[in-house]
Amino acid sequence: MLQSNLFCKISKDKSQDTEAISHDLLTRGGFVDQLMAGVYSFLPLGFSVVRNIENIIRKNMNEAGGQEVLMPVLQPKENWVKTGRWTSMDVLFQINGSGDKEYALGPTHEEVISPLAKKFIFSYRDLPFSVYQIQTKFRDELRAKSGILRTREFLMKDMYSFHATQEDLDKYYDKIVKVYFNIFKELGIRNKTYLTFASGGTFSRYSHEFQMTTDAGEDTIYICNKCKTAINKEIKAETPVCPACSSDSFEEKKAVEVGNIFKLGTKYSLPFDLKFKDKDGQEKPVIMGCYGMGISRVMGAIVEASHDERGIIWPKEVAPFNVHLISLGDSDKVKKTAAKIYSDLSREAGSRVAGNKNDIQVLYDNREDKSAGEKFAEADLIGIPLRIVVSEKTIVKNSVELKERNKSAVKLIKIKQLIKIIKNA
RNA sequence: CGGGGUAUUGUGUAACGGUAGCACGAAUCGUUUGGGACGAUUUAGUCUCGGUUCAAAUCCGAGUACCCCGACCA
Numbered sequence: 180m181l182q183s184n185l186f187c188k189i190s191k192d193k194s195q196d197t198e199a200i201s202h203d204l205l206t207r208g209g210f211v212d213q214l215m216a217g218v219y220s221f222l223p224l225g226f227s228v229v230r231n232i233e234n235i236i237r238k239n240m241n242e243a244g245g246q247e248v249l250m251p252v253l254q255p256k257e258n259w260v261k262t263g264r265w266t267s268m269d270v271l272f273q274i275n276g277s278g279d280k281e282y283a284l285g286p287t288h289e290e291v292i293s294p295l296a297k298k299f300i301f302s303y304r305d306l307p308f309s310v311y312q313i314q315t316k317f318r319d320e321l322r323a324k325s326g327i328l329r330t331r332e333f334l335m336k337d338m339y340s341f342h343a344t345q346e347d348l349d350k351y352y353d354k355i356v357k358v359y360f361n362i363f364k365e366l367g368i369r370n371k372t373y374l375t376f377a378s379g380g381t382f383s384r385y386s387h388e389f390q391m392t393t394d395a396g397e398d399t400i401y402i403c404n405k406c407k408t409a410i411n412k413e414i415k416a417e418t419p420v421c422p423a424c425s426s427d428s429f430e431e432k433k434a435v436e437v438g439n440i441f442k443l444g445t446k447y448s449l450p451f452d453l454k455f456k457d458k459d460g461q462e463k464p465v466i467m468g469c470y471g472m473g474i475s476r477v478m479g480a481i482v483e484a485s486h487d488e489r490g491i492i493w494p495k496e497v498a499p500f501n502v503h504l505i506s507l508g509d510s511d512k513v514k515k516t517a518a519k520i521y522s523d524l525s526r527e528a529g530s531r532v533a534g535n536k537n538d539i540q541v542l543y544d545n546r547e548d549k550s551a552g553e554k555f556a557e558a559d560l561i562g563i564p565l566r567i568v569v570s571e572k573t574i575v576k577n578s579v580e581l582k583e584r585n586k587s588a589v590k591l592i593k594i595k596q597l598i599k600i601i602k603n604a
Numbered sequence: 605c606g607g608g609g610u611a612u613u614g615u616g617u618a619a620c621g622g623u624a625g626c627a628c629g630a631a632u633c634g635u636u637u638g639g640g641a642c643g644a645u646u647u648a649g650u651c652u653c654g655g656u657u658c659a660a661a662u663c664c665g666a667g668u669a670c671c672c673c674g675a676c677c678a
Contacts, residue, residue, distance in 0.1 A: 191640065192615045192629070196671055216670065268678065269605090287678050321605060321676060329677095378677095386678095397677095441678085471678085508637055552639035559639090570638065580638095 180500065182544040185209075186223050189557045199395045201482035202326025204491050208561045210499075217323025217331035224561060225478070227499035229334060232474050232481075233313050235365045235496060236336050243358045245311040245338050250291045252315060256281040258290035261450045270318040284317035289443070289469065292339045293451040300465060303343045303457050307351065311338030313474065325395055327479040328435055334474040342466040343455060345444075352442055355470050359389055359438050366477060367494025368484050372437065373409040375400050376422050379441065385414070385422075389438035389472075393483040396435035404428040437477050443467040491562030492585050495604075500542040502601060503563035505554050507570035509547045516594070517545065517569040520579065523598060559584070565604055567597070 187209035197203040205211045210225030221229055237247065256273070259265035265273070265283070272284035285291065292310065299305060316335045323330055338355075342348040356374060363369040372391045379386040390400050390409060399412035405426035410418055420427045445464040448454070453465045478497075485492045495501055502524060506517035521543040542563060544554050558566055568580040578591045581600070592600055 188614090188630095190615075190629080194615070195610090198672070213670095264678075270677070289678080318677080322672095322674090324672085436677095439678085469678090547637095550637055550639080550641060552637095552641080555639050557640085568638080572638075 180223075180542050182542055183546050185542070189560060191556070197326065199325035199328060199479070199483070200486060201328065201395065201479040204482055204486060204560065205326060205479065208491060210561075211327060213326075217320060217329070219327055219330060219332075219475075221475075224499045228478055228493070228497050229474060231497040231499075232366065232477055233334075233336075236362055236472060236474065237313065239358050239362045239365075240311050240336065240338060243309070243355060245309045248310045248312050249314060250285070250288050250295070250312055252285045252317070254283045254285050254291055256283060258294065258451075259283050262290055262447065264290070270320060272317045272319050285314075286316055286318040287469075287471070288312070288337055288339070289447045289467075293447040293453055293467075296339075296341055296465070297451055297453045300341065300453065300455050303455055306341055306343045306455060306465065307347055309338055309340035309351070311336060311470075324397070325479070327475045328395060328483075329397070330475065333476060336472045336474060338470040340468040340470070342468070343457065343463070345466055348442060348444075348466045348468050352440065352468055355440060355468075356387065359440070359470075359472070362472070363389065363391075363437070365496055366481060367496060368437070368477075368481055371484050373400065373402055373407060373434070375409040375411050375434075375436075376414060376418060377411040377439070378413050386439060386441045388436045389440075390434035391437050391480045391484060392432045392434045393480065394433050395479075395483045396433045398434050398436055399431060400434045401429035401431055404430060409434075435476065435480050435483070436473075437480050438470075438472040440470045441468065443469055486562070489556070490560035493562045493564060495564040498562070498564050500540050500563050501604075502541045502565045502567060503544065503558050503561075504541055504567045504569070505544040505558060507551050507554070507568060510571060512574055513569055513571060514545075516574055517543070520567070520569060520594065520597065521545075524601065565601065 189209050190207045193203055194206060197206060205225065206213065208224065209222055210228065212220040212222060214220060256265060259271065264271065268286065271286055274282050274284060276282055313334065313336045315332055317332055320329060320331050340348065340351050342351065360369060363372045368391050372389050375388040375390045376385050377388040388411060390398060400409040401412065401415055402409045403421035403424060403426050405428065406421060406424040408421055408423040410421070444466055448465040448467055454462045455465055457463050481494065481497060482491050485494060493499070504517060504521055504524070506513050521541060524541045544558070562584055564584050566582045566584065573579050573591065576591060578593050579597060581590045581592045582588070
């Protein structure tokens, strides 16, 4: 991608309206644009990060046996009345259609997946299975805040699993805990993310959250010093010792919830009459689980976890590009060399995104009217993992300069060896 | 949903009730070119509605929007 063509305007002005670091960096770097409180557009740089996060999640969900679907955002009021959530869920967007019709905008999809699953479940032989989707969710938050960390419209992965027995749900639930940790590992935030006991809301006594520690977070968690399991402050009083290892030594930290999983049990299978015939011919309610992960919030969380005073430091797995090629000066020699490197790299790099072979991973700052300082400052802000500089100085040595965003060391690399080195980076 | 704050050009700010100004940005041209360089020219604004007044960015009332604290958070 030529930076001169990129639909993006990088700003050096810090807005007064931003408090959270991720909000400031993502806005100034041209990753997102705020339309109104709690509602954001994702620009090419930001959308690319979103897709990379999605694909990591998608890969892991598929490996966990999930099948991807896409359910409607627009949902009939009746289903929400049936579960009681038309009146009990205060963040539910309720909208009017023509005539007297009323609809809900999906904040979550139990009210859709349950009646849908009913059409496919008859016998114990149809169980277990799990389906998931990646989709925009709507929740009428009373107070949106902290940029994309808490919004009214956001991207979420939600998976639902269906089981014949509680034991089977328990087994799958534990498996998903491991899968989630693997996702956070691939996203580069595993070391700051804790499995957290939290309130189960209306479903069950407890649920589990995945909390990433950051000062920008709005939750407070108590991390067990012994086993590193955490407890959300909201249930700390009723759970004074670690539920995992019974230790009573904790460290208190601020955190943001990046995932939440529930054992739904029969909470939704009962109102929607979701039953199956067991081996003994008995009709039994299906046992359900659900597993959420906020994609846009994870994006903000990654920035909170990985930045310095100059800008974002994207983990390479989610970075919008993996190489930022910068040419300095406008001499023909530099321009030609940089252009050649750009086309060679673009061709070689291929794509780490399955099924999207044309995804371009090299951002080439070909702008001739920008000073070196400006280019470097902007490169630091948008945080692409590898920076390559081509200038008169480097060309004399048949080399380019290579710098990793998270390190200060600068290496001179022979142009001939560049592709090999980038590939191994 | 309770409380607080703010609202002047893209951003940050100034203007006693009396000519809306400055800086940055952006744009054009030229000079520059290894950490946000320089010159010239240009660009663009008083949140909305109502009231007071000869005169309102300024005073009054209502509304709206955004930010922050709290509560809430399938």
